Amino acid sequence: MNNINSINTNDKDCTEEFVEQIQAAITHKHCLQIIGGNSKGFYGRPDSPARCDSILNVSSHTGILYYEPSELVLRARAGTPIAEINHLLAKNRQCLSFNPPCYSKHTTLGGVVASGLTGPNRPYWGSVRDAVLGLQIINGEANVLNFGGQVIKNVAGYDLSRFLVGSLGTLGLINEVTVKVIPQNELTRSFVSESANTLDSIKCISQLKYRSLPLSASCIHNNFLTIQFSGPEKLISNIESKLDNRWQETDNHFWSDLRDHKLEFFKKTKSLWRLNLSATDELNFSSLKHYQSELIEWDGRLRWLTGNFDESELRQLVNKVQGQACSFRNQNSVNFVFQPLSPEIKHLSTQIKQTFDPHGVFNPNKMYSDW
Amino acid sequence: MESSKSKLITELRLIVPSQCLLFEEEQLAPYECDGLSAYRQLPMLVVLPETIEQIQAIMKLCSQQNVPVIARGAGTGLSGGALPRPDSILLSLAKFNKIKKIDRINQIAVVEPGVRNISISEAAKEHNLYYAPDPSSQIACTIGGNVAENAGGVHCLKYGLTVHNISSLKIINIEGELISIGDSGLDSAGYDFLALLTGSEGLLGIIIEITVKLLVIPPKATVLLAAFNSIEKAGAAVANIIAAGIIPAGLEMMDQNAVRAAEAFAHAGYPTDAQAILLCELDGLAEEVDALTDKSYKILMAADAVDIKISRNDEERLIFWKGRKAAFPAVGRITPDYYCMDGTIPRKHLAKVLKEISRLSDEYGLAVANVFHAGDGNLHPLILYDANKPGELERTEEFGGKILELCISVGGTITGEHGVGIEKIDHMCIQFSKDELEFFRKIKQVFDPNTLLNPGKAIPTLSRCAEFGAMHVHSGDEKFPELERF
Ligand SMILES: Cc1cc2nc3c(=O)[nH]c(=O)nc-3n(C[C@H](O)[C@H](O)[C@H](O)COP(=O)(O)OP(=O)(O)OC[C@H]3O[C@@H](n4cnc5c(N)ncnc54)[C@H](O)[C@@H]3O)c2cc1C
Numbered sequence: 047m048n049n050i051n052s053i054n055t056n057d058k059d060c061t062e063e064f065v066e067q068i069q070a071a072i073t074h075k076h077c078l079q080i081i082g083g084n085s086k087g088f089y090g091r092p093d094s095p096a097r098c099d100s101i102l103n104v105s106s107h108t109g110i111l112y113y114e115p116s117e118l119v120l121r122a123r124a125g126t127p128i129a130e131i132n133h134l135l136a137k138n139r140q141c142l143s144f145n146p147p148c149y150s151k152h153t154t155l156g157g158v159v160a161s162g163l164t165g166p167n168r169p170y171w172g173s174v175r176d177a178v179l180g181l182q183i184i185n186g187e188a189n190v191l192n193f194g195g196q197v198i199k200n201v202a203g204y205d206l207s208r209f210l211v212g213s214l215g216t217l218g219l220i221n222e223v224t225v226k227v228i229p230q231n232e233l234t235r236s237f238v239s240e241s242a243n244t245l246d247s248i249k250c251i252s253q254l255k256y257r258s259l260p261l262s263a264s265c266i267h268n269n270f271l272t273i274q275f276s277g278p279e280k281l282i283s284n285i286e287s288k289l290d291n292r293w294q295e296t297d298n299h300f301w302s303d304l305r306d307h308k309l310e311f312f313k314k315t316k317s318l319w320r321l322n323l324s325a326t327d328e329l330n331f332s333s334l335k336h337y338q339s340e341l342i343e344w345d346g347r348l349r350w351l352t353g354n355f356d357e358s359e360l361r362q363l364v365n366k367v368q369g370q371a372c373s374f375r376n377q378n379s380v381n382f383v384f385q386p387l388s389p390e391i392k393h394l395s396t397q398i399k400q401t402f403d404p405h406g407v408f409n410p411n412k413m414y415s416d417w
Numbered sequence: 418m419e420s421s422k423s424k425l426i427t428e429l430r431l432i433v434p435s436q437c438l439l440f441e442e443e444q445l446a447p448y449e450c451d452g453l454s455a456y457r458q459l460p461m462l463v464v465l466p467e468t469i470e471q472i473q474a475i476m477k478l479c480s481q482q483n484v485p486v487i488a489r490g491a492g493t494g495l496s497g498g499a500l501p502r503p504d505s506i507l508l509s510l511a512k513f514n515k516i517k518k519i520d521r522i523n524q525i526a527v528v529e530p531g532v533r534n535i536s537i538s539e540a541a542k543e544h545n546l547y548y549a550p551d552p553s554s555q556i557a558c559t560i561g562g563n564v565a566e567n568a569g570g571v572h573c574l575k576y577g578l579t580v581h582n583i584s585s586l587k588i589i590n591i592e593g594e595l596i597s598i599g600d601s602g603l604d605s606a607g608y609d610f611l612a613l614l615t616g617s618e619g620l621l622g623i624i625i626e627i628t629v630k631l632l633v634i635p636p637k638a639t640v641l642l643a644a645f646n647s648i649e650k651a652g653a654a655v656a657n658i659i660a661a662g663i664i665p666a667g668l669e670m671m672d673q674n675a676v677r678a679a680e681a682f683a684h685a686g687y688p689t690d691a692q693a694i695l696l697c698e699l700d701g702l703a704e705e706v707d708a709l710t711d712k713s714y715k716i717l718m719a720a721d722a723v724d725i726k727i728s729r730n731d732e733e734r735l736i737f738w739k740g741r742k743a744a745f746p747a748v749g750r751i752t753p754d755y756y757c758m759d760g761t762i763p764r765k766h767l768a769k770v771l772k773e774i775s776r777l778s779d780e781y782g783l784a785v786a787n788v789f790h791a792g793d794g795n796l797h798p799l800i801l802y803d804a805n806k807p808g809e810l811e812r813t814e815e816f817g818g819k820i821l822e823l824c825i826s827v828g829g830t831i832t833g834e835h836g837v838g839i840e841k842i843d844h845m846c847i848q849f850s851k852d853e854l855e856f857f858r859k860i861k862q863v864f865d866p867n868t869l870l871n872p873g874k875a876i877p878t879l880s881r882c883a884e885f886g887a888m889h890v891h892s893g894d895e896k897f898p899e900l901e902r903f
Contacts, residue, residue, distance in 0.1 A: 072488065089587075109544055115660060116656045116657075116659050116764070117763050118659060169603065172577065173604065175609060176580075184855070189848075189856075191852060191853050191856055192849075192850075193853070195829070195830050196762060196828055196834070197761040197829050197830055198574075198793040198794065199793050199794070199834055200571070200761060200830040201830075201832050201833065201834060201836055201837075202837055202848055203845065203848075203875075204613055204876075205613060205616050205836075206614050207608070207614070208609060208612035209613040210609075212608070213603070226665065227819075229609060230662070242543045255524075255633055258633055258635060258701065259702070260701070260705065277705060278709065280704060281702060281704045281708065322601075322605065323602045324602065325523050326520065326522045326523055347602055347603050348603065368600045368601040369600060369601050385606035387607050387608075388597060391596065394610065394863060394864070395607055401862075401863055404699060414607075
């Protein structure tokens with residue numbers, strides 16, 4: 047049914063134009079900068095765009111091609127705005143499990159998949175990569191290739207569709223995306239409480255989890271712990287009966303503001319670092335020189351830091367717990383935007399890049415300076 | 418070949434203790450096949466290393482001497498992935514059976530590849546945690562084999578496949594290098610090699626350590642067992658449950674042949690006169706489970722279920738599952754041999770696909786028992802045959818091939834969780850285009866330029882496809898034109 051009503055007259059298939067543009071780039075030994083809604087243009091190595099001869103704009107390649115609510119599957123062209131997808135899904139009381147950040151209203155599905163950035167519910171509902179079922183890509187030889195499929199379980203061939211999530215357009219143009227969608231929760235409510243320190247907050251979240259309470263997100267900031275519950279109305283409407291009285295109900299808007307970096311913390315224009323690491327560490331980032339502030343998501347496993355840190359000092363600290371640090375916004379002449387790779391992974395990555403994009407057409411040096 | 422074999426034995430003796438090296442025919446016999454027993458082949462020798470350094474040295478040696486290496490976990494694979502070659506080493510990971518760490522706060526366990534799937538949940542239980550993916554073979558299969566196949570189970574509708582439940586890996590490549598993939602956070606830097614390695618069927622590297630995610634054991638779980646007098650009605654009930662916004666922890670279907678076999682074997686209380694049964698498990702907090710049980714009960718009733726039983730306690734719940742989990746061995750008791758298929762289809766085509774399978778069953782004169790992970794459209798038709806009857810295996814394989822083509826033609830895939838291995842390698846030529854297969858081959862070369870890791874499995878060569886004479890079905894020459902597709 048929704049197959050029909052989703053087809054929009056503005057839909058446009060640009061696959062052929064893309065293939066031609068890539069072929070021309072190969073012939074003229076040019077590099078292409080791939081852009082979707084350009085809502086994350088700041089993300090990745092800042093020297094990359096300057097190395098490109100022209101722009102390949104995916105945002106006009108739009109349209110939801112298939113959506114079957116009872117199959118929990120949606121397929122769309124890469125330039126389709128997330129807002130349009132969210133709108134259609136909401137009409138059917140479904141949503142994207144990865145609840146992607148939309149730093150502007152132009153955020154596209156392709157851009158979300160290429161960046162691999164997931165919203166606040168990541169520990170509970172999975173990542174962008176977890177939801178991807180299939181991709182159609184155009185590789186650096188201008189071949190259109192399909193990996194994965196439209197069914198939830200599929201192990202035929204190497205899992206290149208999930209592999210490409212987060213590759214930042216360095217391996218190929220993501221042309222079409224098939225994702226698994228989930229039913230919306232009947233009710234979501236949020237609560238906040240004061241908390242002495244980070245470790246206490248992490249322990250508190252863990253205790254709630256061990257009680258099997260229907261948590262769906264958490265955020266630790268400025269000695270406050272904010273948590274989100276989602277689930278069946280019957281359970282959530284009465285959830286405070288399971289909490290002690292230090293919890294105050296708060297607005298659900300907090301989470302979309304957090305996701306889209308609209309909170310005060312993100313607004314100040316200083317360097318912003320994004321750290322992925324385990325939750326148990328007792329690392330004290332405030333001891334770092336030039337530390338300003340910190341906000342923690344994903345039950346302690348994603349940390350946003352602001353401050354003009356010494357890059358190597360920060361990386362050393364993160365390395366202690368096998369974590370990784372990414373210079374997310376306002377890179378302050380860093381050597382590495384993303385955590386340096388081990389020699390083995392670097393070697394494999396270089397060869398993988400060579401395999402997908404032998405002429406070096408796409409987004410040169412967007413992730414690392416080596417390719 | 419004998420001389421190269423004895424030379425290899427001599428060199429391997431310098432690497433592993435003698436009890437870790439098997440080369441006499443009677444020692445090799447237990448390794449001649451995996452769960453796909455129609456294919457058998459003795460390896461040149463079997464090595465059971467005990468340390469990572471030993472594996473590294475073995476790989477270096479094999480790579481220098483151009484000897485193929487085939488990894489083996491428990492050998493329960495159903496697609497012949499661990500089938501040896503006469504010129505290969507079979508590398509058993511059986512001795513890597515330790516759970517190294519359980520971290521309560523991060524809810525992870527670090528385990529060696531030879532640890533059995535169920536052992537992880539058993540060890541995590543004292544922390545009130547468990548490992549969600551539960552293949553029916555979980556008492557035997559290894560976590561290394563699960564990662565290599567991206568195994569699923571009856572609970573993967575809600576909790577995901579292996580790929581969704583692991584967070585980092587250590588592998589050893591064909592040159593003997595140790596490579597760490599993923600780190601302690603949820604996202605890692607660079608390309609997602611964790612996704613690429615998961616389901617790579619032993620073709621890209623030997624998995625030697627896995628960090629798995631653990632979940633808190635839900636305080637309550639309830640199973641509804643619903644009987645239907647037609648498969649179509651059971652199929653419609655599945656779609657209605659999902660459409661109502663319920664994601665059951667498990668949603669399984671069995672047809673009458675499977676129900677009768679399972680009931681005779683496990684005495685789970687299945688109604689043997691039903692054409693199909695559904696098992697629908699709901700888990701979470703008691704209030705949540707009770708609300709969802711109520712809602713599901715109404716949906717099942719509205720879908721014309723003739724009988725619905727609801728488990729009253731955990732004991733009853735496990736009995737309901739016992740029949741389903743024992744379905745394969747149960748079918749094994751009513752037939753000399755069976756051949757298990759593993760296609761996945763968009764659920765809406767279930768009734769049509771089953772009708773076509775039943776037509777093919779008449780055409781080939783071979784009975785079928787159907788077991789499905791209905792929630793995610795993963796079918797396991799079991800074709801019953803007798804390998805001792807001349808020509809019957811060949812007919813069975815041809816029938817199986819038709820089922821795979823049927824799955825592709827409705828927009829599905831040839832394998833949902835058992836892998837391609839040797840079994841479905843020809844049908845890869847139908848599912849993927851020449852360019853796509855060629856691309857897979859290039860990916861393989863990045864990891865294993867001389868094709869020594871599990872050669873001849875999972876990804877067919879283009880010449881093999883030419884020999885098979887298969888065409889890519891996507892491009893219009895549909896095999897089942899009467900079926901609707903998208
Ligand atoms: C009765 C029965 C029920 C089953 N039910 C299910 C089910 O519900 N869901 C499901 O997904 N599967 C199921 N299976 C299939 C099988 O159990 C799984 O594929 C399982 O993951 C295989 O694990 P294993 O240890 O036996 O691996 P093996 O069979 O030994 O090997 C499988 C493949 O993995 C490779 N491999 C093994 N270990 C490693 C390693 N450490 N590094 C690299 N490669 C490796 C092998 O080379 C081979 O290609 C079932 C099988 C049986 C017999």
